[in-house]
Amino acid sequence: MTTAVGGRGRAYPDLVNAHVLVVEDDATVRDVVARYLGDAGHRVELAGDGPSGLEAAVRGEPDVVVLDLMLPGLSGLEVCRALRARRTNAAIVMLTALGEEDDRVLGLELGADDYVTKPFSPRELVLRVGSVLRRTAPVDGPDAPLVDGDLRVEPAARRAFLGAVELALTTREFDLLAFLLARPGRAFTRAELLAQVWGWDFGDHSTVTVHVRRLREKIEADPTQPRRIATIWGTGYRYDGAA
Amino acid sequence: MTTAVGGRGRAYPDLVNAHVLVVEDDATVRDVVARYLGDAGHRVELAGDGPSGLEAAVRGEPDVVVLDLMLPGLSGLEVCRALRARRTNAAIVMLTALGEEDDRVLGLELGADDYVTKPFSPRELVLRVGSVLRRTAPVDGPDAPLVDGDLRVEPAARRAFLGAVELALTTREFDLLAFLLARPGRAFTRAELLAQVWGWDFGDHSTVTVHVRRLREKIEADPTQPRRIATIWGTGYRYDGAA
DNA sequence: GGCCGTCGTCACCGTTCGGTAAGGCGGCCT
DNA sequence: AGGCCGCCTTACCGAACGGTGACGACGGCC
Numbered sequence: 001m002t003t004a005v006g007g008r009g010r011a012y013p014d015l016v017n018a019h020v021l022v023v024e025d026d027a028t029v030r031d032v033v034a035r036y037l038g039d040a041g042h043r044v045e046l047a048g049d050g051p052s053g054l055e056a057a058v059r060g061e062p063d064v065v066v067l068d069l070m071l072p073g074l075s076g077l078e079v080c081r082a083l084r085a086r087r088t089n090a091a092i093v094m095l096t097a098l099g100e101e102d103d104r105v106l107g108l109e110l111g112a113d114d115y116v117t118k119p120f121s122p123r124e125l126v127l128r129v130g131s132v133l134r135r136t137a138p139v140d141g142p143d144a145p146l147v148d149g150d151l152r153v154e155p156a157a158r159r160a161f162l163g164a165v166e167l168a169l170t171t172r173e174f175d176l177l178a179f180l181l182a183r184p185g186r187a188f189t190r191a192e193l194l195a196q197v198w199g200w201d202f203g204d205h206s207t208v209t210v211h212v213r214r215l216r217e218k219i220e221a222d223p224t225q226p227r228r229i230a231t232i233w234g235t236g237y238r239y240d241g242a243a
Numbered sequence: 244m245t246t247a248v249g250g251r252g253r254a255y256p257d258l259v260n261a262h263v264l265v266v267e268d269d270a271t272v273r274d275v276v277a278r279y280l281g282d283a284g285h286r287v288e289l290a291g292d293g294p295s296g297l298e299a300a301v302r303g304e305p306d307v308v309v310l311d312l313m314l315p316g317l318s319g320l321e322v323c324r325a326l327r328a329r330r331t332n333a334a335i336v337m338l339t340a341l342g343e344e345d346d347r348v349l350g351l352e353l354g355a356d357d358y359v360t361k362p363f364s365p366r367e368l369v370l371r372v373g374s375v376l377r378r379t380a381p382v383d384g385p386d387a388p389l390v391d392g393d394l395r396v397e398p399a400a401r402r403a404f405l406g407a408v409e410l411a412l413t414t415r416e417f418d419l420l421a422f423l424l425a426r427p428g429r430a431f432t433r434a435e436l437l438a439q440v441w442g443w444d445f446g447d448h449s450t451v452t453v454h455v456r457r458l459r460e461k462i463e464a465d466p467t468q469p470r471r472i473a474t475i476w477g478t479g480y481r482y483d484g485a486a
Numbered sequence: 487g488g489c490c491g492t493c494g495t496c497a498c499c500g501t502t503c504g505g506t507a508a509g510g511c512g513g514c515c516t
Numbered sequence: 517a518g519g520c521c522g523c524c525t526t527a528c529c530g531a532a533c534g535g536t537g538a539c540g541a542c543g544g545c546c
Contacts (some may be wrong), residue, residue: 091366113364135367158430158475170503171477206523207505213524216506224524231523233513351525414493450494454535457493467535476502489546495539502533511524516517 018133020166021045021062023053023079024095025072033066037129050074054082055088064129067112068095082110086114091132091193095120109148148241151219162219172197173215180229180239189236212237256423264305265290266296266322267338276309279365280372291309293317297325306373310355311338312346320350327354334375334482338363354438389424391484394462394471396421405462415440416458423472423482432479455480465484 020042027048034044045060047053050073057065057079065083069076082093093220096117113132116125125172129159141240155178160167169177179197180188188196190205198207216223263285265446267273270291271314277287288303292295293316300308300322314320323335337350337358347358356375359368386399395404398421403410421442423431431439433448442449459466473481 037362060489113366135363156430157428157481204506206507209523210505210525234522415493447495449496449534453494453536456535477533487546488522489544491542491544493540493542495541495545497538498537498543500534504531505529507526507528508545509527510520510531514519514521 017041017043018063018129019043019060020058020064020066020129021047021053021060021090022066023047023050023056023076024066024068025070026068032122033125034156034189036126037066040126040130042129048072050076050079055078057083057088058086058135061088062090064091064093064132066093066095066125066129069097093125093132094172095125109187146178148181148184148228148239151181153181167218169215169218172211173218176211177215177219180237184241186237187232187235187238193236199201208236260284261306261309261372262286262288262303263309264296264299264300264303264307264333266290266292266293266314267309268292269313274478275312275365279369283369283373284479285372293304293319293322297322300326300331301329302344304331305333305373305476307334307336309336309338309368312340312343312350320346320353323353323355326442327438327444331443332374334378335373336375337370338368352432352434353437353444354435356485366416389422390470391427391482394424396424410461412458412461415454416461419454420458420462423480425486427482430475430478430481436479440484451479 020037022030022033022037022044024033024046025048030046030048034046035062037044045056045062046058050071052073053065053067054074056062067076067079070108072141074082080094083090083092085142092112092113094112095118096115097118105210113135114128116128143154148154150163153174154160158174158175160169160174176193176197179193190208192199193208194203194205212229213223216226219228220226228240230240232238245341245405248283263280265273265276265280265287267276267289268291273289273291277289280287288299290299290303293314294310295316296310296314297317300306308322310322312318314322316327319337323337326333326335333355335355337347337355338361339347339350340356340361350358356378359371389396389398393406396417397403401415401417403412403420419436419440422436434452436451437443437446437448455472456466459469462471463469471482473483475481
C-alpha cells in the first residue's frame with residue numbers, strides 16, 4: 001500500500017506524517033478530528049460529502065481514509081466499495097453510530113480495516129489510525145527495519161548500524177535497543193523494561209541502568225550527553241528520535 | 244494482487260496467482276478471506292479443520308498456508324509442526340487471537356513466517372500474505388542455483404561447488420547450506436534451524452552447532468575466521484553474502 | 487558379514503556476557 | 517544552602533555459550 005505520496009514514501013516506524021483523508025459531514029466533528037490528527041503528526045485532508053470524498057481519495061492517494069457512514073450524496077459504504085473497486089491502497093477507518101451493527105459488518109466485508117463507534121473520543125480515533133497504519137505498513141512483518149537518523153536496527157539480521165559501521169551489540173543490548181527504537185517517544189520504567197525485554201517480574205533495577213549505560217556508550221556520540229536514550233528522573237528511560 | 248495502481252508504486256511485486264491454503268473453522272471468516280485472496284489474484288483452497296488442512300497442505304503443496312491457531316481436531320501449532328516435520332516449504336501465516344502471545348512465539352519458532360492478530364481486516368491478511376510471499380519466495384524457482392561469490396549450490400542436482408571443485412557435502416550439510424544460502428542476511432536461532440532444516444521441534448541445539456562447524460570446515464577458507472556463516476552470540480547463525 | 491560414512495551426542499575448554507555490588511556524582515526538594 | 521535520593525560509573529565474578537575433538541550407533545554398500 002501507500003504508493004508513495006508526494007516525495008518520500010516513508011516506511012513509517014514512527015507512524016507519523018501519514019496522509020489522512022477525513023470524510024465527514026459534520027463540520028464540528030471534522031475540525032476536532034482534523035486538529036487531533038494534525039497534532040499527532042499526520043497530514044490531514046478534509047471532505048464534507050461522499051462524492052468529494054471519493055474524488056479526494058482517488059486523487060490524493062491518502063494512506064488512511066476516515067470515513068463517516070452517514071454522508072450526503074453517497075454513503076460511506078458506497079464510497080468504501082468504490083475505493084476498493086478501484087484497487088485503492090488506502091486503509092479505511094469507518095465512523096459508525098451505535099446501532100449500525102449491520103453496516104459495520106458490511107463495511108468490514110467491503111474492505112474497511114477498522115471502525116470507531118460514535119460517540120468517540122478524538123484520541124481514540126488517533127489511536128485507531130495509528131494502529132491501522134502499523135498493521136498495514138508497507139514494510140511489515142515482525143522484522144521491519146527500525147531507523148532513526150543514522151541509526152539503523154535490523155531485527156531479521158540481528159544487526160545494528162550507526163552510519164556505515166556495524167555496531168557490536170550483545171544480545172541484551174540489541175534487544176533493549178530494538179525494543180526502545182520500536183517505541184520512540186514512550187517512557188518506560190525500569191520495571192517495565194525488565195518485564196518486556198528481560199521477561200522478568202522481579203529483579204534488580206540497576207540491571208537496566210547498567211545496560212542502558214553500555215548501550216549509550218555504543219550508540220551515543222557523547223554518552224555523558226545522551227541524545228537518543230533520555231533519562232527520565234524518578235521514572236526510567238525514553239527513546240527520543242533524531243528529531 | 245493489487246498490481247501497482249498507476250504504474251509506479253509497486254506496493255507489491257507481481258506475486259499473484261500464488262496457491263494459498265486457508266485453514267479456518269469459522270465459515271464466515273473463511274469465506275470472506277477466500278474472496279479477498281481470490282480478488283487479489285491468488286488461487287485459494289479451503290479447509291475447515293486441522294486434519295483436513297494438513298492433508299490438503301501435504302497434497303496440494305500450496306505456496307502459503309493461512310493457519311488458524313484454534314482449530315477442531317488438530318491445533319494450528321500441531322499442523323505447523325507437522326508441516327515442518329515433513330519439510331514442506333510452504334510459508335505459514337498464523338491467525339492468532341489477542342492474548343495468545345506465547346503461542347505466537349512458539350509458532351514463529353516452529354517455523355511460521357508471520358502472524359496476523361484477530362480481529363483483522365481481510366485486507367490486512369492479503370497484505371501479509373503478499374509480504375510473506377515476497378520474503379520467502381525465491382524470485383526464481385525453488386531449484387534455481389544459489390550463488391555467493393565463488394560458492395555455488397545447485398539444489399536440483401544436489402551439488403555444491405567452491406570455485407571449480409565440487410564439495411563433498413553430506414545430506415544434512417547440503418540442506419543446511421542450501422537453506423541458509425537461500426536466505427542470506429537473515430538470522431536464525433538453532434531452534435528455527437532444527438525446525439526448518441531438520442524438521443524437529445525438539446532435540447539438542449548442539450546438533451546444529453556441530454553441523455555448522457562441519458560445514459564451515461568445507462566452505463570457509465579459515466574455519467576459525469568464518470566469513471560466510473556468522474555466529475550471532477546468544478542467538479544462532481546467519482549467512483553473510485560475499486558482499 | 488564386515489567396512490565405511492554419516493550423524494547425533496557428549497565432555498572439555500576458552501571466551502563472552504550479564505548481573506551485582508560499591509563508590510562517586512549530580513540533580514531535586516526542603 | 518544543605519541533605520538526600522537516584523543515577524552514573526566501574527570492577528568483578530559466576531554462569532552461560534560456542535568451538536572443538538572424540539565416540540558410538542545406525543545404515544548402506546561392497
